[in-house]
Amino acid sequence: MNEQALTGVINGLAAFILLTAFVMVSHNRMNQLVRTFAIQSIALGAFAFAVAYYTGSDHIYVIAVLTIVLKGIVIPQFLKYTIDKIHVRKEVEPLVGIPLSLLLCAGLVMVAYYVAEPIIAGADAVTRNTLAISVAVVLIGFFLMITRRKAMSEIIALLVIENGIFLGAISITYGMPLIVEIGIFFDVLVAVLIMGLFAFRINQTFETLDTTFMRRLKD
Amino acid sequence: MSDLFLDLTFSLLQTLFMLALAPLIIGIIRKVKAKFQRRRGPSIIQPYYDLAKLFHKGSSQSSTVSWVFHIAPYVCLGAVLVASLMVPFFITNTLGVIGDLIVVVYLLAMVRFFMTLAALDTGSAFGGMGSSREMMISAIVEPTMLLAIFTMALITGTTILSDISFNLASTGLDLVHPSLFLAAAAFFVCLMAENARVPFDNPATHLELTMVHEAMVLEYSGKSLAIMELASWTKLVLFAALMANVFFPWGIATEVTAQAIIMGIVAILGKVVLIALVIAVIESSMAKMRLFRLPNLLTVAFTLALLGVLSYYIL
Numbered sequence: 001m002n003e004q005a006l007t008g009v010i011n012g013l014a015a016f017i018l019l020t021a022f023v024m025v026s027h028n029r030m031n032q033l034v035r036t037f038a039i040q041s042i043a044l045g046a047f048a049f050a051v052a053y054y055t056g057s058d059h060i061y062v063i064a065v066l067t068i069v070l071k072g073i074v075i076p077q078f079l080k081y082t083i084d085k086i087h088v089r090k091e092v093e094p095l096v097g098i099p100l101s102l103l104l105c106a107g108l109v110m111v112a113y114y115v116a117e118p119i120i121a122g123a124d125a126v127t128r129n130t131l132a133i134s135v136a137v138v139l140i141g142f143f144l145m146i147t148r149r150k151a152m153s154e155i156i157a158l159l160v161i162e163n164g165i166f167l168g169a170i171s172i173t174y175g176m177p178l179i180v181e182i183g184i185f186f187d188v189l190v191a192v193l194i195m196g197l198f199a200f201r202i203n204q205t206f207e208t209l210d211t212t213f214m215r216r217l218k219d
Numbered sequence: 220m221s222d223l224f225l226d227l228t229f230s231l232l233q234t235l236f237m238l239a240l241a242p243l244i245i246g247i248i249r250k251v252k253a254k255f256q257r258r259r260g261p262s263i264i265q266p267y268y269d270l271a272k273l274f275h276k277g278s279s280q281s282s283t284v285s286w287v288f289h290i291a292p293y294v295c296l297g298a299v300l301v302a303s304l305m306v307p308f309f310i311t312n313t314l315g316v317i318g319d320l321i322v323v324v325y326l327l328a329m330v331r332f333f334m335t336l337a338a339l340d341t342g343s344a345f346g347g348m349g350s351s352r353e354m355m356i357s358a359i360v361e362p363t364m365l366l367a368i369f370t371m372a373l374i375t376g377t378t379i380l381s382d383i384s385f386n387l388a389s390t391g392l393d394l395v396h397p398s399l400f401l402a403a404a405a406f407f408v409c410l411m412a413e414n415a416r417v418p419f420d421n422p423a424t425h426l427e428l429t430m431v432h433e434a435m436v437l438e439y440s441g442k443s444l445a446i447m448e449l450a451s452w453t454k455l456v457l458f459a460a461l462m463a464n465v466f467f468p469w470g471i472a473t474e475v476t477a478q479a480i481i482m483g484i485v486a487i488l489g490k491v492v493l494i495a496l497v498i499a500v501i502e503s504s505m506a507k508m509r510l511f512r513l514p515n516l517l518t519v520a521f522t523l524a525l526l527g528v529l530s531y532y533i534l
Contacts, residue, residue, distance in 0.1 A: 008395065011534040015397035018526065026519045099518035106525045113533050132533045 006054055013047040014130040017167060018109070021140045021160060025101050028092050033156050034079045041071035044163055051127060051170055059178040060170070066185050067166070075159065075192050082196045083152060086203040093210075095147045105140050112136035119172070127171035134171055137164030150209040151199045155192065162188055225475065226312045233308035234300055237460065241452035242266035244459070244495050251499035266452070270445050278441030281341050291337035292439070292446035295330045299453045302326040306457060307381040307464045309483035310472040311388070315379040320368045323380060323461075324361070327413070330454065331357050334447075338435035345427060349434025352510065356412055356419060356431070359517040364409045366524035370402035371465050373531050380461070384468035397534055402527035403466040408520035410458045410494075412513075414451070417502040419513060429507060456491065463490035 020040035027033045045068035052060035094101060112135035120128050141161030145154050166184075169176050176184075199209060206213045246263035253260025280288065302323045304314045318326075335353055338346035372378045374396050375386040387394055412419045415432035424430050425437075436447045464471055470486025472479035508516065 004393075008397075012397045012400070015401065015526075015530050015534065018530070019401065019523070022519070022522055022526065026515060098515045102518045102522045106522050106529070109526065109529055109533075113529065129534045133530075 003054075006050060010047065010050045010054070010127055011129065013043055013050060014127075014133045014167070014171075016043050017047065017163070018133045018136060021137050021164075022102065022105060024156070024160065025105050025140065025144060026098055028094070028098065030083050030092060030150070030152055031080070033092065033153060034076050034083070037079075037156050037159060038072050038076035040160070040163060041076075042068055044167060045072060047130075047167065048170055048175070051174060055174050057174065059181075060175050062178060063175055063181050066182070070185055070189060071159070071163070075189065078192060078196060079152070079156070082199060086200060086209070092153050093149050095149065101143070101147060105143060108139040108143060109136040112139055127174075130171040131168060134164050134168030137161075137167060140164075149212060151195075151202055151211050152209055154211065155195045155199065158195075159188070159192070223316070226314055226316070229310050229312040229475075230304045230314045233306075233310070233313065234303045236308055237303050237456045238300065238449070238453055240491070241449065241456045242270060244456055244491060245452050247492060247495045248499045248502075251496060252503055255499070255503035270449060273445035273448070274442055276441040278439070278443050280440070280443075281343070281438060283342050284340050284438075287333075288337045288340045288438075289443075291333045291340075292443045292450065294333045296446050296450040296453070298326045298329045298333075299450050299457060303453065303457050303460075305380055306460050307384045307468070307471060308460050309487045310475070310480055311381045311385040311468075312475065313381040315381045319378040320372060320380050320383075321365070321378065324365055324368070327364075327454065327457075328357070328361060330450065331413075334435050338438070341438040343438060345430075345434040345437050348427075349431055349437070352431045353435060355510075356513060356517065359514065359521055360409050360412045363405055363517065363521045363524045364413070366521070366528055367402040367406040367409065368461075368465060370398050370524065370527035370531060373528065374399065380465060384464040384471055385473055388468040388471050389473050396531065398527040398529075398531045399466060401523050401530065403462070405520045405524035405527065406462055406466065408516065408523075410455075410462055411498070411501070412517060412520075414455045414458060416498055418505050418508045418516065421507050459491045459494040460487065462494060463487060 017040055020036055020043065024033055024036050024040070027036060045064045048060055048064035048067055052058075052064055096104070109132075113132045116132035116135050120131055138161050141157050141159075141164055144160060145157035148154055148157060162184075175181065202211075202214070203209055243263060243266070246261075246266045249265070250260045250263045305318050305323050307313050331353065335350035338350045340346075368380075368383075369378075371383050371387075374394055375383045377383060377386065411417070415422055420431040420433075421429055422432065425433055427434070432451070436444065436451075439447050464487070467490070470482065470490075472483030
C-alpha cells in the first residue's frame with residue numbers, strides 16, 4: 001500500500017471515530033450506546049493497526065489487538081451483562097435535548113480544532129491531524145458525562161474519554177511504551193468492573209441509576 | 220459558441236432523460252417493496268399508465284381556491300426541470316453557466332414553497348397540517364443539503380455542479396477525502412426527507428395522523444395531480460442524480476465521444492437503480508418515525524454535514 005492511501009485510511013478511520021462519538025450523543029437507549037461504543041473501540045483498534053503498519057513498530061500491533069479484545073468485546077459484554085442484570089428503564093434521559101446536544105458537540109469540535117492547531121503546526125507525524133479529533137472525542141466524552149443522569153451512561157462516557165486520550169497518544173507520539181499501555185488497559189478494565197459493581201449497588205440502594213439522588217447524601 | 224450549444228443540447232437531453240425515467244424508478248421502488256411483502260405487485264411501468272390515465276381525466280377543485288392553486292403544479296414541474304438543466308446526469312456537459320449548486324438548492328426550495336402555498340390555499344385542514352409539517356422538516360433539511368454539497372465544493376474547488384463531478388471523475392481517487400463520506404451520508408438523509416420517503420413520511424398512506432406530502436397534494440385531481448406527481452417523481456430522480464454524480468461521479472462521461480456517453484448512461488442507470496433499491500430496502504425494514512422524533516434524525520444529518528466541512532479543514 002502506498003503512503004498516500006495509508007494516510008487516507010488513517011484519516012478516514014479518525015473521522016469515523018469522531019462520527020461514532022456523535023452517534024453516541026444521539027442515542028437514547030443504553031444498549032445502543034454500548035453497541036456504538038464497541039464499534040468505536042474496534043475502529044480505534046483498526047486505527048492503531050494502520051499506524052503500526054505505517055511505523056512498522058511491533059508494540060502498536062499488541063496495543064491494537066488489546067484494544068479490540070478488551071474495549072471492543074470484553075468491556076461491552078460486561079456492560080451489557082450489567083444492564084440486563086439490573087432491570088432499570090433502558091432510556092438514557094439526557095438533561096439537554098438531543099438536537100441541541102449535537103449542535104453543542106459540533107461547537108466542541110471547533111474548539112478542539114482551535115486548541116490543537118498550534119500543536120499540529122509544529123508536528124511532523126503522519127497522524128498529526130487526528131490530534132484535533134482526539135481532543136474533540138475527549139470533550140464530547142466530558143459533555144456526555146455531564147448531560148446524562150444514569151450511572152451506566154456515565155461509565156460509557158468515561159470510556160469515551162479514555163478512547164479519546166488513547167487516540168491522542170497514538171497520534172502525537174505513535175503510542176506510549178508498551179508497559180504503560182498495558183497498565184492503562186488493566187486500569188480501565190478494573191475501573192469498569194468496579195464501576196459496574198457500584199452501579200449495581202446504587203441500583204440496589206436507590207432502586208434507580210439516577211445519580212442526582214446521590215447529591216442528597218450528606219453526613 | 221459551439222461549446223455552449225453542445226452544453227445546451229446535452230442538458231436538454233439529460234432533463235428529458237430524467238423526466239422519462241422518473242416513473243420507472245418509482246415503479247421499481249414499488250415493485251421491490253411489494254416483493255418484500257410477498258406480494259406480486261404492479262408492473263414496474265404501472266406509474267406511466269397512472270400518469271396517462273390522470274392526464275385524460277377532468278379535474279375538480281374547491282370553489283375557494285385562488286390562482287396560486289392553479290399555477291402551483293406548473294411552477295413545481297418547471298422549477299424541477301430548470302434545476303435538472305444544471306445537474307449532470309450521464310455527461311458533465313450541463314448549463315452550469317446559468318447557475319451553481321445554490322441555484323439548484325433554492326429552485327428545489329421553490330418547489331416546496333409553492334406546494335405548501337397551494338396546500339394552504341385550498342383552506343382544508345389537511346393541507347394546513349401537511350404544510351406546517353413539511354416546513355418543519357425542510358427548515359433543517361435545507362441547510363443540511365447546502366452544507367453537504369458545499370463540502371464537495373470545498374474538495375473540488377468549484378460550486379458548479381457539473382464541474383464538481385468533472386473534477387472528481389477526472390482526478391480519480393486522489394480527491395477522496397473522509398468528509399466525502401460524511402457529506403454523502405448527510406445528503407442521503409436529505410434525499411429521504413425531501414422526497415417524503417419512509418422514516419420521515421409514508422408515500423403510500425392517506426392516514427391523517429401520518430401524512431405529510433400526501434396531505435399537501437390531497438386536493439389535486441386529474442391533470443394537475445398528474446403534473447404534481449410527475450414533479451415529485453422527477454425530484455426523486457434529480458436527488459438520486461445529485462447523490463450519484465456529486466459524491467460518487469466515477470463512470471460519468473467527461474468527454475463527448477459515443478463510447479464515453481454509452482458508458483455514462485449505463486453507469487448512471489446502475490447508480491440510480493441502486494439508490495432506488497436502497498430506498499426500497501430501507502422503507503421495507505423501517506417504520507415511520509414519530510413526527511416529534513424527526514428533528515433528532517435531521518439534526519444528526521445536519522451535524523454530519525457540518526462535520527464534513529469541519530473535517531475538511533482538520534484532516
